[in-house]
Amino acid sequence: MAPIDSAETQGDPTGATTRADRMRRKASRTLVPVAVAGVAAATIGLVPALADSGDPDLPKITAQQLVEKIAASDTQRLSGTVKITTDLGIPSLGGLVGSLGQGAGVSGSAAPEDRLTELASGTHTLKVAADGPEKQRLTILGSSSEYSLIHDTDEVWAHESGSDEVFHAKTGGGGHEESRRGAAAEGTPRQFADQALKAVGDTTSVTVDGTVRVAGRDAYQLLIEPKQSGSTIGSVRIAVDAENGVPLRFTLSPSSGGKAAVNVGFSQVDFGKPAASVFEFTPPKGAKVTEAGDAAGQGAAGKEGGPLAGLLPGGLAGLEGTDGAEGGAAGGVKTVGEGWTTILRAEAPGGADLASAKGSSSLLDAFGDKATGKFGSGTVFSTRLVNALVTDQGKVYVGAVTRDVLVRAADADH
Structure with missing residues (x-):
């Protein structure tokens, strides 16, 4: 400790x-x-x-x-x-x-x-x-x-x-x-x-x-x-x-x-x-x-992780290296950053196809806020604790961090 x-x-x-x-x-x-x-x-x-x-x-x-x-x-x-x-x-x-x-x-x-x-x-x-x-x-x-x-x-x-x-x-x-x-x-x-x-x-x-x-x-x-x-x-x-x-x-x-x-x-x-x-x-x-x-999906109440997994330091580490969603990158997910500003990075379903399908009036824009940076452009979805950035290139960044931290992580990953 x-x-x-x-x-x-x-x-x-x-x-x-x-x-x-x-x-x-x-x-x-x-x-x-x-x-x-x-x-x-x-x-x-x-x-x-x-x-x-x-x-x-x-x-x-x-x-x-x-x-x-x-x-x-x-x-x-x-x-x-x-x-x-x-x-x-x-x-x-x-x-x-x-x-x-x-x-x-x-x-x-x-x-x-x-x-x-x-x-x-x-x-x-x-x-x-x-x-x-x-x-x-x-x-x-x-x-x-x-x-x-x-x-x-x-x-x-x-x-x-x-x-x-x-x-x-x-x-x-x-x-x-x-x-x-x-x-x-x-x-x-x-x-x-x-x-x-x-x-x-x-x-x-x-x-x-x-x-x-x-x-x-x-x-x-x-x-x-x-x-x-x-x-x-x-x-x-x-x-x-x-x-x-x-x-x-x-x-x-x-x-x-x-x-x-x-x-x-x-x-x-x-x-x-x-x-x-x-x-x-x-x-x-x-x-x-x-x-x-x-029963499909049995045992969800007791699997390893904890109710605060993904929020507190180390909570996302256990997900690193797991398979990505279908259509995502073969490399699965990984974490970037450390401590309380750890972020999970993954590929969104459809990957780069998201860019061609996404327009200014898309469903993503309707429920999120536009974000731009060195990574290109994307949409930020926010709650009081968890924020997620979905880029137009199909990458997803999620963590108990602010919008600015997400954007900086996406820029560094560009």
Whole structure:
């Protein structure tokens, strides 16, 4: 781990230790994938729980010690309510997901990859529970129904109340194991915190920023900020339980200001053992059960990557060298830049044919802004966090960076 900037709550410089680096790597977990084409839309965000009034008076702690506290936390039992929202400046995906599902012939599917994408936008409330690595449950509370994803030992079940569709998977490897991991970790502040800690490096500042109460618990606030200019991410704040080191709230704010873009936090949490009945499930009478092996795209909820893949430093590295889209370059994709200004470069479907097909009144122009440079011309598509430049020559540059950084990357690649 690179040096951490704040030694104590009030902030003195301190160095990192080899042991702490090992613990940070241990804490880092890779979960839900974010595909290149959908990096903005698939970024799952959660709304923070309201902090209790009054900041607790806690013993001083260094940033290094707080990172170690998160890494060393072995709490495996909890239950509670998570308040969720995201504001990336894109439309709600709920209706889009349903439309795509019907077009693909999977209307009413209970498979996790078909339903958890809905968390990528809007406001949601989740009920979560865990009893060790073999029993977890997540329930998305809707206005008229509930969608539950349950992992119990060697089985994963998913079902929406009132529906006759049930998804089932046996764990033990491949896509089935990925479904289990998705059920185990989706929707908790820990998931986001672990991904954020992977960003700690030479381009990152880490400090302790006071204390707070979250869901009735005393917590320290860990502040992670880019040292580089050009990132659309302004800061990441993690409220860490002062007693057990469990992340209670995660807040990602854009560099442009305004309200947080990605948040997740407990409004209520209990670290006692949940009742065994919480993890039990029997398909309703007459329900259609879809086995994981029969569901297209199974395991999307648990593949390697994480919900912040592509946003935080290192998140795009795992995609480098993968095959490009059909019609793209044989060399696939690669990353350019470093740290918080890392950009993914790929070939758009159709490649150079895009130039001849694209006119001034094209669909691309209608939804984006024109950009020019040494690379030629192209269109920039923007959200609050992720920007993408599609050149008329068929190259695509995507990252949690500003428009200017994208243009400079395209110029350098010309």
